[in-house]
Amino acid sequence: xxxNRKGFRSTAGSLVLAAVERIMGIIDIPLRGLQKVAGRTGMxxxxxxxxxxxxxxxxxxxxxxxxxxxxxxxxxxxxxxRRYVGLDQYRQIFSCTDYLDPNSCIxxxxxxxxxxxxxxVVIQVALMILVSLITAIILNREIVGRSFxxxxxxxxxxxxxxxVGLIWRWILDRQGLLNFILYxxxxxxxxxxxxxxxxxxxATIGVSVWAHMGFYTLILLAGLQAIPKDLYEAAQMDGTSRxxxxxxxxxxxxxxxxxxxxxxxxxxxxxxxxxxxxxxHGGPGTSTMxxxxxxxxxxxxxxxxNPGLAAxxxxxxxxxxxxxxxxxxxxxRRKEKKGER
Amino acid sequence: xxxxxxxxxxxxxxxxxxxxxxDLDIRDGEFIVFVGPSGCGKxxxxxxxxxLDKPTSGxxxxxxxxxxxxxxxDRGLAMVFQSYALYPHMSVxxxxxxxxENARMPKAEIESxxxxxxxxxxxxxxxxxxxxxxxxxxxxxxAIGRAIVRNPTAFLLDEPLSxxxxxxxxxxxxxxxxxHKRLETTMIYVTxxxxxxxxxxxxxxxxxxxxxxxxxxxxxxxxxxxxxxxAGFIGAPSMNFLSGSIAAIGREGTTVTVLGEETLxxxxxxxxxxxxxxxxxxxxxxxxxLAGPDQPGISAxxxxxxxxxxxxxxxxxxxxxxxxxxxxxGQHALSSGEDIRLTFDAKDLHLFDEAGLxx
Numbered sequence: 121x122x123x124n125r126k127g128f129r130s131t132a133g134s135l136v137l138a139a140v141e142r143i144m145g146i147i148d149i150p151l152r153g154l155q156k157v158a159g160r161t162g163m164x165x166x167x168x169x170x171x172x173x174x175x176x177x178x179x180x181x182x183x184x185x186x187x188x189x190x191x192x193x194x195x196x197x198x199x200x201x202r203r204y205v206g207l208d209q210y211r212q213i214f215s216c217t218d219y220l221d222p223n224s225c226i227x228x229x230x231x232x233x234x235x236x237x238x239x240x241v242v243i244q245v246a247l248m249i250l251v252s253l254i255t256a257i258i259l260n261r262e263i264v265g266r267s268f269x270x271x272x273x274x275x276x277x278x279x280x281x282x283x284v285g286l287i288w289r290w291i292l293d294r295q296g297l298l299n300f301i302l303y304x305x306x307x308x309x310x311x312x313x314x315x316x317x318x319x320x321x322x323a324t325i326g327v328s329v330w331a332h333m334g335f336y337t338l339i340l341l342a343g344l345q346a347i348p349k350d351l352y353e354a355a356q357m358d359g360t361s362r363x364x365x366x367x368x369x370x371x372x373x374x375x376x377x378x379x380x381x382x383x384x385x386x387x388x389x390x391x392x393x394x395x396x397x398x399x400x401h402g403g404p405g406t407s408t409m410x411x412x413x414x415x416x417x418x419x420x421x422x423x424x425x426n427p428g429l430a431a432x433x434x435x436x437x438x439x440x441x442x443x444x445x446x447x448x449x450x451x452x453r454r455k456e457k458k459g460e461r
Numbered sequence: 462x463x464x465x466x467x468x469x470x471x472x473x474x475x476x477x478x479x480x481x482x483x484d485l486d487i488r489d490g491e492f493i494v495f496v497g498p499s500g501c502g503k504x505x506x507x508x509x510x511x512x513l514d515k516p517t518s519g520x521x522x523x524x525x526x527x528x529x530x531x532x533x534x535d536r537g538l539a540m541v542f543q544s545y546a547l548y549p550h551m552s553v554x555x556x557x558x559x560x561x562e563n564a565r566m567p568k569a570e571i572e573s574x575x576x577x578x579x580x581x582x583x584x585x586x587x588x589x590x591x592x593x594x595x596x597x598x599x600x601x602x603x604a605i606g607r608a609i610v611r612n613p614t615a616f617l618l619d620e621p622l623s624x625x626x627x628x629x630x631x632x633x634x635x636x637x638x639x640x641h642k643r644l645e646t647t648m649i650y651v652t653x654x655x656x657x658x659x660x661x662x663x664x665x666x667x668x669x670x671x672x673x674x675x676x677x678x679x680x681x682x683x684x685x686x687x688x689x690x691x692a693g694f695i696g697a698p699s700m701n702f703l704s705g706s707i708a709a710i711g712r713e714g715t716t717v718t719v720l721g722e723e724t725l726x727x728x729x730x731x732x733x734x735x736x737x738x739x740x741x742x743x744x745x746x747x748x749x750x751l752a753g754p755d756q757p758g759i760s761a762x763x764x765x766x767x768x769x770x771x772x773x774x775x776x777x778x779x780x781x782x783x784x785x786x787x788x789x790x791g792q793h794a795l796s797s798g799e800d801i802r803l804t805f806d807a808k809d810l811h812l813f814d815e816a817g818l819x820x
Contacts, residue, residue, distance in 0.1 A: 350546035353513050354607075358560030359534025368559070372550045 189431035197427065209432035230433055232406050233414035236321075240410060241389040244325045248385045249378065252333045256340035257370075270341070274334035284331045285398025289314070292323055292399075314400055317407040324396045324408045331395055332388060336381045343377030344370070376454060383448035387441055411437050462524045463615040463647030464489045465510060470519035472505055472671075479505050480671045482519065487615075487649065492641045494650045496658040497668035497694070503651045504619055506668070510649065511617050512536050523614060534563075539608035543620040545600045547592040553603050554588040557610050571610075578606040581640070598629045605640070615647035622657065634660055655695050659683070667691050689741060689817035698746050698786050700811070703759075703779065705742035707735050715820065717742060717812065720779050722759045725807040731820050740820065743811035746774075749787035749803050758804035761785055766795050777801065 155163050185199070190209050192202035217224040222231035259270050276284065291297045292313040299310040313319045347370065355365050371378075393412035396402075402409035402417075411433070419430030465487040472480040479502045487493050495503040508514040510521060512533030521528050528536050547556050554575060561571045579585040582602040592600055601621060608616050621637075622630045638661055641648050652658055658665045659679040667674040667682065667690075675687040679695075686692035692700045709716040714728040719742050752758030761777040775787040775795060787803060795801065812820040 348544060348546065350542045350544045351548060354540070354542060354546035354548075355559075356513065356533050357511065357538070357540045358611075359532075359563045360559070361563070364563065369548060 186431045186434060189428055190435050192428045193426075194428070195425050202428070205428065209426075209428045210436075212429065213432060213436065227429065229406070229409075229414055229418070230411075230429075233409050233411045236406070236408065237390060237392070237410045239321075240325060240392060241386060244328055244389045244392075245382065245385045247325060248329050248333060248336060248389075249381060251329055252336035252340055252381065253378075255333065255337045256344055259337065259341055260344040273337055276331045277334040279331065281331065281394035282398050284327060285395040288323065288327045288330075288395075289399055315404045317404055320400050320404055320408050324392075324400060327395055327399060328389070328392055332385075336385060339377055339381050339384075340374065343374045347373045376451065379451035379454070380448065383444055383451055387444045387448065390437065390440060390444065462489050463487075463613075464522075464524055465615060465647065465649070466520075466522040467506075467510070468520045468522075470506070470509055470516045470521060472502075472509060472514065473517045478671065480509070480516070483671075483673060485666060485673065485676065487647060490645045490647055492638075492648045492650065492661055492663045493666060494652060494658040494662035494664075495666050495668055496652055496655055497674075499653060501668040502671040503653075503668050505671075507540075507617050507619055507649060507651050511538055511540050513540075537614035538617055539611045539613035539615075540617040540619065541604045541608050541621045543623055545592070545604040545624075547600060547603055547607070549592050552589050552591055553584060553595070553606075556592070556603060557588075557607050560607065560611055574610040574612070575606075578609045581609065581643075582606050597625050598633060601625060601633060605637075609644070613646065615649060618648060618650045620651055620653070623652070623654075630657075637661060656697060659695070665695075667694060685819070686743075686811065687819055689743070689813045692743050692811055692813070692819075696745055698774070698788065700743045700745050701749070701785055702741045702743050702813070703783055703785070704739065704781065705812075706737060706739050707731060708737075710736055714807075715812065717810070719810075720759050720781050720783070722780065723757050723804070725810065727807050727810050727812060729812065729820060731812070735814070735820075739815060741813040741817070743813060744805050744809060746786045746788040748809035749785070749805050750789060751793070752802035752804035756802070756804055758802040760800065760802050763795050763797055763799045763801060765797060766793075768792060775801075777803070 151163075154166065158166060188199065189202070191204060191206060192199065193205040193208060194202050196202050213225075213227050213230050215226040216222075216231065219225075219231075222228045222235060225231045255273055259266060259273065263269065279287075289296070293299075294310050294312045294315075296313075298313065299308075302308040303310065311319075313323055351369055351373075352365065355369055360368070391412060392410050393416070396408055396410060397413055397416075400408045402413050415430045415433050415437070418433065419425060419427045465485075467483050467485040467487075470480055470483040471478065483506060495506060497503050505514065509516045512528070512531065516529065523536055523538075548559065551559065557575045557578060558571050561574065566574075575588070576585075579588060582605060584599065584602050584606055587595055587599055587603070592603065595603065601624075604621065618637075622633050625633060634657060637648075637650075641661075650657075650661060662679055664676060664678055665682055666676050669690055675682060675691045677685075682691060682695045686695060686700075689702065693702070703719050705717045705719045707715055708718050708724055710731050710733055711726070714726050715731040716724060716726045717740065718724045759779055761779050763775060763777050765776040767774040767776075770792070772791065773789045773793045773795070775785075775789060775793075777785045777787065779785050785803065814820055
């Protein structure tokens with residue numbers, strides 16, 4: 121019986137193999153012809169074509185269109201209905217009497233959003249690195265249920281940003297979970313966390329740290345685990361204090377990972393939008409309005425929509441992201457070099 | 462001073478007992494080698510002495526001081542790790558200085574110690590390089606240098622040569638031996654390589670399954686192994702063990718029959734009650750020679766011949782099917798499948814009872 125089954129399997133296997141060979145043989149004919157015409161290098165380009173096509177359609181062409189839009193004015197959507205204005209949109213953005221005072225700019229919304237984003241980036245990234253580092257260090261220790269805790273800290277990364285925003289809105293709303301707990305525990309009056317400028321800004325930072333720290337923790341945890349245990353034992357034999365071990369051994373050896381985390385966190389923080397939009401809609405007022413929200417609202421949502429201005433703002437933001445990406449690439453290269461040594 | 466005493470030291474990891482009551486007295490200035498197969502507990506024992514792990518029970522004394530609860534850094538010991546454990550982001554100089562800076566030693570003193578170690582180990586020209594820019598041998602010297610600058614009571618070396626290639630290992634072995642002679646400091650060296658143990662040690666501690674099998678000088682272990690395990694572990698290639706029995710016990714010694722073929726009287730007494738008992742007869746491959754036409758001996762069939770020039774290694778099988786390895790001096794024109802007769806002297810035989818203990 122077993123022999124029969126084995127025999128059937130080998131027959132079926134050889135039939136499938138024969139079919140595959142036949143199909144490959146058919147495909148082979150035009151490809152051989154093509155190689156004769158295009159040569160070996162040309163074939164490489166041929167196989168890259170599908171990816172290049174996707175990249176061109178979804179990245180390159182939209183980028184060029186965006187750039188062209190930034191040179192046009194008016195509220196019309198179709199390019200042929202829009203008038204060419206040259207660098208006017210950029211000039212408008214940079215028209216300020218005092219760059220430190222957004223209200224002195226023609227496009228004050230852009231500078232308010234840029235200022236908010238700058239503060240958000242500085243505080244969120246610093247907090248993100250600190251929290252991720254502490255979490256990674258704790259998760260790297262021999263604690264009970266280590267794998268469980270690793271999964272717990274990574275879980276928010278898997279959530280959709282909209283879900284993150286909604287969860288925290290339910291928690292931070294006037295009639296949300298936090299006020300309920302505070303009332304039950306201390307009898308505190310409900311506080312509107314999301315309509316106070318300071319707490320709303322803090323909430324956007326806290327929520328985005330909560331949502332993304334698992335990812336950075338993972339990178340730092342991998343870095344910590346790559347540090348050989350022997351080094352710590354050698355330091356122990358050398359009578360090194362714990363703080364000195366951290367400063368002189370852990371931190372320098374973790375630096376390549378920290379640089380990668382820093383740059384990735386910077387890029388992501390500059391792009392902050394979805395969970396904050398769901399959480400606060402940029403409010404109260406414009407206190408949590410960040411650049412992407414400004415671009416979105418200027419281009420699509422406001423009554424006086426101006427796609428050209430939104431395109432110019434996104435080009436400027438893109439330039440910042442390019443600089444940050446170059447930094448990340450340089451950091452990765454440094455890490456690779458270190459790995460080779 | 463560098464006397465280290467272990468009394469009934471045990472170590473368990475959960476339910477697994479790794480060390481089973483180790484008693485050992487390491488003398489000041491001694492080069493002692495812990496040797497044994499993988500998993501025998503030799504590195505674990507070294508870590509207990511270093512203070513990197515705490516014994517489950519038992520006591521460790523260094524120069525008479527009970528150190529079970531003394532942190533590793535305060536035991537006055539320095540350790541050289543198998544992986545070198547050099548700080549990769551620091552220069553060689555910074556690596557050497559790191560431990561001394563922890564002890565808040567004056568800069569001038571640190572510099573002088575580094576200079577002395579660099580001179581001794583000939584690493585002066587690498588002081589400003591990082592470990593990644595050094596070869597394996599150079600890294601090993603730096604690791605030893607890091608231990609030397611601490612001026613320790615004893616050096617603990619955990620398989621320090623195992624990452625080096627064969628040639629470098631031989632030269633580093635000689636350097637280590639010379640270093641010990643110069644420093645006259647206690648050195649405890651862990652290895653699974655019995656040749657390293659034989660060439661370096663004043664005394665060897667053979668470990669198996671967390672227990673000491675025998676402690677002695679290299680030649681004591683080679684000439685009078687306490688049991689079958691030590692006999693098989695010390696010496697390369699390993700000792701042959703052939704089935705035999707005690708034919709008689711007399712004044713001249715113990716008469717044994719080897720493989721039922723050859724009868725010899727070994728000049729070693731045995732218990733009268735052991736007559737007719739089965740024993741294992743140990744003979745080192747180097748002590749076997751080809752028997753002359755009229756000489757007594759045991760018959761064997763050649764399986765494989767390895768001609769090494771200065772000696773010929775013969776893998777053979779006795780008439781009972783037991784494997785036999787012989788290392789014959791010089792070159793011999795033998796071939797696979799050939800029938801030969803082998804012989805050995807009674808004085809070179811080692812007798813082990815059924816429990817594996819030496820008679």
